[in-house]
Amino acid sequence: MPHAPRGPRVVAIIGPYGGGKSTLCDALVAAAGGPARRGAAPRGGMRIAACNYLDEAWSLLDCPGSVEAMHETSAALAVADIAVLVCDPDPARALTVAPFLHAIDQAGIPALLFVNRIDTFSGRVRDTMAALQALTARRLVLREVPIRDGEAITGYVDVISERAYRYRRGEASEQIAVPDSMEEREQEARAALVEALADFDDGLLEKLIEDIKPTKAEIFDRLHAEEAGGTISEILFGCAERDSGVRRLWKALRHDAPAPVVTAERHGIGQGGALVQVFRTLNAGHGGKLSWARIWRGPVKDGATLDGKRIGGMWRAGEGDLVKIAEAEAGDIVALGRLDGVQTGTVLGGSATALAAPHPPVFALAISTVDRRDDVRLSGALEKLLEEDAGLALHQDAELGETILAGQGEMHLKAAMDRLAAAFGVRLKAARPRTAYRETIRQPVQQAARLKRQTGGHGQFADVTLELAPRPRGAGFAFVDRIVGGTVPRLYIPSVGAAAEDAARKGAFGYQVVDIEVTLVDGGFHAVDSSDMAFRTATRMAMQEALPKAEPVLLEPVHAVTISVPNIYTPTAQRLVGGRRGQILGYGERPGWMGWDDVEALIPHAELHDFIAELRSQTMGLGVFRHRFDHLAEAPPKLVQEVLKAAG
DSSP: OOOOSSSSSEEEEEEEESSSSSHHHHHHHHHSSSSSSSSSSSSSSSSEEEEEEETEEEEEOOOOOGGGGGHHHHHHHHHHHEEEEOOOSOOGGGGGGHHHHHHHHTTTTOOOEEEOOOOOOOHHHOOOOOOOHHHHHEEEEEOOOOOOOOTTTEEETTTTTTOEEETTTTEEEEEOOOOGHHHHHHHHHHHHHHHHHHOOOOHHHHHHHTTTOOHHHHHHHHHHHHHHHHHEEEEEOOOOGTBBTTTHHHHHHHHHSOOOHHHHHTTTTOOOOOOEEEEEEEEEEEGGGGEEEEEEEEOOEEEEEEEEEEEOOOOOOSSSSOOOSEEEEETTTEEOOTTTTTTOOEEEOOOOOOOOOOOOEEEEEEEEEESSGHHHHHHHHHHHHHHHOOTTTEEETTTTTTTEEEEEHHHHHHHHHHHHHHHHHHOOEEEEOOOOEEEEEEEEEEEEEEEOOOOOSSOOOEEEEEEEEEEOOOOOOEEEEEEOTTSSSSHHHHHHHHHHHTTTSTTTTSSSOOOOOEEEEEHHHHHHHHHHHHHHHHHHHHHHHHHHTEEEEEEEEEEEEEEEGGGGGHHHHEEEEEHOOEEEEEEEEEEETEEEEEEEEEGGGGGHHHHHHHHHTTTTTTOEEEEEEEEEEOOHHHHHHHHHHHOO
């Protein structure tokens, strides 16, 4: 059927690490006449490629496969017209695509599943399909049936056109006669496809009931409509390394990828002036900042001003270096220069669907510069790094005097630190962040302190008697005034309360003391030598002597943790909780995730530092968790000894 160009379109190529995404991206570019780049996948973040296939402009967003970079995958899905999910043919590996299938479902984007390395697969395709279907509510349908020659898969039968093709390395597949052995399997797959489509089309359903064979055009049109609506996804097969099935994938993309205007409508973007959305930010050293953006409405010219921000240069991805352009049309992916103050996700010229928020950080390090002379540059470098990577978070722990960089995992932070060194010349060293322990007391105690100094002229005099008593957990600090008879003048009592609270910031173990009540019960003053400062000093003296006598207790922060795993790993997650001094509260289905559970638990914060590494190592890299402070609990004796030893 004739095909009219629909404007520049964007494909997000996603999938787990090691699945062959970058190889497929290279193969697609090569099939479109671009450079045939091969080799190891690029390290780092998203790769952006551009090509023209049959006189149509395409941008390919090759997303990183690590679960630690899912925020980049989500950003790509937010601006793409269609996604290609690259899968392993082994059903035992199907679980690795679960986060990506969920991201596709959340984005509501049309998607094709490309089962890669099919040439090495000796199992049953229906088992692979069933394993994938169990992970998504979207209906998966076979668009092809692989042809086997002994143990090898050598080609496929298209279930709509009912034509057979043989793979040819580096070339388009060769049409052949449908093998007799494939006719029954092909008819079975075609019937399953029509039956799936009939669930969404009454006309097809009637034909199915009356045993009338629908035309190819009817099947094509309904399949295209359901693909666009995100209710059905086709499964295609091939081997990117051998260029098998790559041109067939291009054909499906040309037919099923919506036009940019249709994608814009899906995001709620109507007609109007120029509108762009930034989905990736790069600070290119001397080249300045580049904001990669999708043009939702165009044209957009270099030098134009959008929402008060002037574009200082415009480029498109090329075969090597970026290609400078003067104007971009709706649908284009371009790099915009000098958009200072514009963050990843920003929409200029109107409104659009916001990029999905990254998963909260699950791994943190306390960072400092290797060379103290870099301290001045560190702040600016970190600001640019966080501008590039939305999955990172930074905060200053004033209490412990640490700069904490947090992210999606150990490798994520290592890549961030490597980026700081390579791009900004700031080398860092990292350590495990300290835990902000707290202290309280078990027993009430009364303590008096007197300050009496005479140094010529006015001296210093203050006399206080304090009672310290424990309060219920979580009640905080309280100061009570029980002075009668004016033994301590009213104007000095606030100074006593402030000094007592200040002195509680460092107790017998060296940590802040909480959940105590300090009562001023008695004291004395001198008409000439007493002052605010004198009463503050006397109060601190009393507190320092009283706290060690009140049976100090070390408290550790305990966090409420939600661990999300495929349900076959729920017992594993529960076992890991027990190994981290945790308490399981319960578990249940993870909302919106087919075949996943959420395990609720309480785990001491000190046990969470490397928890993500152990969790992922035992869940095929899929487990993740969220946590928040819940309460303080008394630390076990062994931990108290470790803290005291570390404090020296």
